[in-house]
Amino acid sequence: MKYVLFTLLLLTLGSSTNTLWAQNRLNAEDTKYVSAVEDTLGLLAYAFVNDSLEENRFLAVRAFIPTLVKALKKPGSFSYPFDQLNSVSIQYPADSTFRIFTWQLYVDKDTYRYFGAIQMNSDELKLFPLVDRSFEMEEELDAAALSADRWYGTVYYNLHTVAYGDQTYHLLFGYDGYEFFRKRKVVDVLRFVDGKPVFGAPVFVKQESDGSFTQKNRLLLEYSAAASVRCNYDPALDLLMFDHLTMIGGEYGEGPVQIPDGTYEAYRLNNGKWEYVEKVFDQILDEAPRPSPVLNGRSGKDLIGNGGR
Known part of the structure; x- marks a missing residue:
């Protein structure tokens, strides 16, 4: 059931795909709104990484996903950097044609689950949820072609x-x-x-x-x-x-x-x-590397500069 819930959470990200329109930049009102949402996202992200209770970590990531979607629904959201989300990686290609969000949920000492989404930089907002199925993959990972789901x-x-x-x-x-x-x-x-x-x-x-x-x-x-x-x-x-x-x-x-x-x-x-x-x-060196001699070529001195005995 836990795996099913993870998948349902990620499908929340997909609910906004191909239906919204984005401008190049957020307007002033939407910037203020997304900034306020980012404060909440930052607290939730900290909780799903650092909270000591598994239940609280899961509740935090469950709340994080729809909250992020609300922010991304604002026209021009691609231009907002989400700098406060230290627990979430956001990577861009050089041409900024898209960006990819990824983050980790610690379940227990031997179990991690990953979440992510690709947001395209286009007039019509396109958002692809990434559904982690690594726990059930039995094929050779170095030979598989995988989809977002x-x-x-x-x-x-x-x-x-x-x-x-x-x-x-x-x-x-x-x-x-x-x-x-x-x-x-x-x-x-x-x-x-x-x-x-x-x-x-x-x-x-x-x-x-x-x-x-x-x-x-x-x-x-x-x-x-x-x-x-x-x-x-x-x-x-x-x-x-x-x-x-x-x-x-x-x-x-x-x-x-x-x-x-x-x-x-x-x-x-x-x-x-x-x-x-x-x-x-x-x-291949003739001998192992070592730092320059402490005495710097001087004889008759010990390590603290006194005369040798």
């Missing part, structure tokens, strides 16, 4: 747009709390097909040891909750970079888990595809 839910922390020829898609970098001992980071692909969002595309290419090539629709890194894992687009290197993970035995009865080993893997864009790079930094 069957979404692998995460909180997106970055968005990178790729334009190649007449094709455009967006890399979405997300965090999944997953379970107590293991966390996940996901790089998904967002496209719009016939005006509707589709998640996943075979743009990640890797050459195997036998010379064959494999393609993935998304990347997924699963790692120990005790570790910190990097996974993001690096504009300086023009690479999609992530930690290389190695398996170790868990220390708390959780079984084998993966942690970073200090090296990095990557994907490099080539003709619209991301080609696998096994190792980003492959320099």
Whole structure:
């Protein structure tokens, strides 16, 4: 029943799709209204992340969704940034053709649920609710193409747009709390097909040891909750970079888990595809790096500047 309620809540977001009209900017009266609504949204968002009682967290997210819809119904709402919603991620592509809201509900130590919506930047307001069904997905996640109502839910922390020829898609970098001992980071692909969002595309290419090539629709890194894992687009290197993970035995009865080993893997864009790079930094030093000598080349001094004894 809890899963059914989650879905019904997200359908509230979809009730306003294709029926409303938006101007470029909110007028003064509507700006005042949305600002007041944002105060309420901020309190609810804080509660569904931080309240110690599961019931209160769920009540907060249940109230949050229709309240957000009320704000988005105002003409020109796309221009309002919702800066107070620190518990909600809002990501935009460079051309601001849409924005994507995502947030997390902590249910219990091994259960997280995700909510989201895509708001298009158009005269006629279009709002696509994102319905998290990750808990029932059994197919290979790196090969599945998913719709908005069957979404692998995460909180997106970055968005990178790729334009190649007449094709455009967006890399979405997300965090999944997953379970107590293991966390996940996901790089998904967002496209719009016939005006509707589709998640996943075979743009990640890797050459195997036998010379064959494999393609993935998304990347997924699963790692120990005790570790910190990097996974993001690096504009300086023009690479999609992530930690290389190695398996170790868990220390708390959780079984084998993966942690970073200090090296990095990557994907490099080539003709619209991301080609696998096994190792980003492959320099080999003659000796381990170390800081400059404390004595700075001076002899006869100890660490606090006294004469050596």
